[in-house]
Amino acid sequence: MLVVIINSFYDNTRLSAYKDGSCSFFDAYTFTDQLWNLSYTPKWPGVTNEKNDRGRKTYQLQNYRFPDTHWNSWGKCDNGDLAQDNSWDFLVNKNNPAEFQIFNSQYPTYRFGAWEEKDNGDATGGVYKKDHDYPDQFWNLKTPFIAKPKWIVADDEWNNGDAALDMKFMMQDGFTKDVVNSILIDEDMLPGMMVPPNEFMMTMTQTFTELSKMLRMNMNNTNTLVASVENSLKRANDPSYMDQYLRNHPVYCTADPGKHMCLYQLQFDMEDIIMVQPWTFQTSVYGINECQPDDKKGMPLNKPSIEAALYSGECGY
Numbered sequence: 001m002l003v004v005i006i007n008s009f010y011d012n013t014r015l016s017a018y019k020d021g022s023c024s025f026f027d028a029y030t031f032t033d034q035l036w037n038l039s040y041t042p043k044w045p046g047v048t049n050e051k052n053d054r055g056r057k058t059y060q061l062q063n064y065r066f067p068d069t070h071w072n073s074w075g076k077c078d079n080g081d082l083a084q085d086n087s088w089d090f091l092v093n094k095n096n097p098a099e100f101q102i103f104n105s106q107y108p109t110y111r112f113g114a115w116e117e118k119d120n121g122d123a124t125g126g127v128y129k130k131d132h133d134y135p136d137q138f139w140n141l142k143t144p145f146i147a148k149p150k151w152i153v154a155d156d157e158w159n160n161g162d163a164a165l166d167m168k169f170m171m172q173d174g175f176t177k178d179v180v181n182s183i184l185i186d187e188d189m190l191p192g193m194m195v196p197p198n199e200f201m202m203t204m205t206q207t208f209t210e211l212s213k214m215l216r217m218n219m220n221n222t223n224t225l226v227a228s229v230e231n232s233l234k235r236a237n238d239p240s241y242m243d244q245y246l247r248n249h250p251v252y253c254t255a256d257p258g259k260h261m262c263l264y265q266l267q268f269d270m271e272d273i274i275m276v277q278p279w280t281f282q283t284s285v286y287g288i289n290e291c292q293p294d295d296k297k298g299m300p301l302n303k304p305s306i307e308a309a310l311y312s313g314e315c316g317y
Helices: 177-181 201-214 219-237 304-312
Strands: 002-007 014-019 022-026 035-040 046-048 051-053 059-063 087-093 096-104 111-116 124-128 139-142 145-158 165-175 247-255 260-272 279-290
Touching: 002 014, 002 201, 046 087, 046 096, 145 165, 145 201, 145 304, 165 219, 165 260, 177 279, 201 219, 219 279, 247 260, 247 279, 260 304, 279 304
Parallel strands: none
Antiparallel strands: 002 035, 002 139, 014 022, 035 059, 046 051, 059 087, 087 096, 096 111, 096 139, 111 124, 145 260, 165 247, 165 279, 260 279
């Protein structure tokens, strides 16, 4: 999973790699060398109470821009073979579950810390070798993606007859074409080339799994959302689809006489913190309900009570 690792106390200080085999602590602009792949290292134990614990998992911190570069126990990086001192455990702060201390597997009293934040990107940090729990030893793991949810009136239909009517609605799901400007897409891929798994797949699925919890989505909507992320990223990542990132998605329901029915689709305004170029994620999550007086096709829903019901799956046919 690819994340940005940001200090909790000095909240602009991030782990960074400025060249292959060399790392630093940085507090200025955001770039791809501040993305870290947390890859599981099953050979080495984790840490509990500053002692090794085989019951806990460890991970190497492998740089996205320089894939051979990983952090070691001296608070520096190397590009050599993976060793135990490149393996780290993330222990949750008992007072704040969003924060972690990052302990070394080989030297289980060693943990990351940030020492000073400056004005020109030249923050300092390293590893503490003692058992002092200073505030600058806690870190946040941040997704590189920003996702702002909204419900859109994707389609609407009237039943002007005297009997119940089977209706067909239409929406499109997937990423909009602007996704090509994001870090998700490899611009060097051409049609006919073998498409490797996207490096951001796990990060995207985890991002939207956590978002579903924050939005209090029910299990069915959560599963639909995660599957929609996976399918949308696969299509966008495959150049054989060219501009066909969005696909038509018909939806059916039966409406009573005289009803004006709306198809509400969950969408996210997206961007990543590296390229800062917007695109839209039109998900497969939807609900059908009687339209509100001011609902218009293509416009966002602005009724919090209905939005809450849509997230929880309590609203719809």
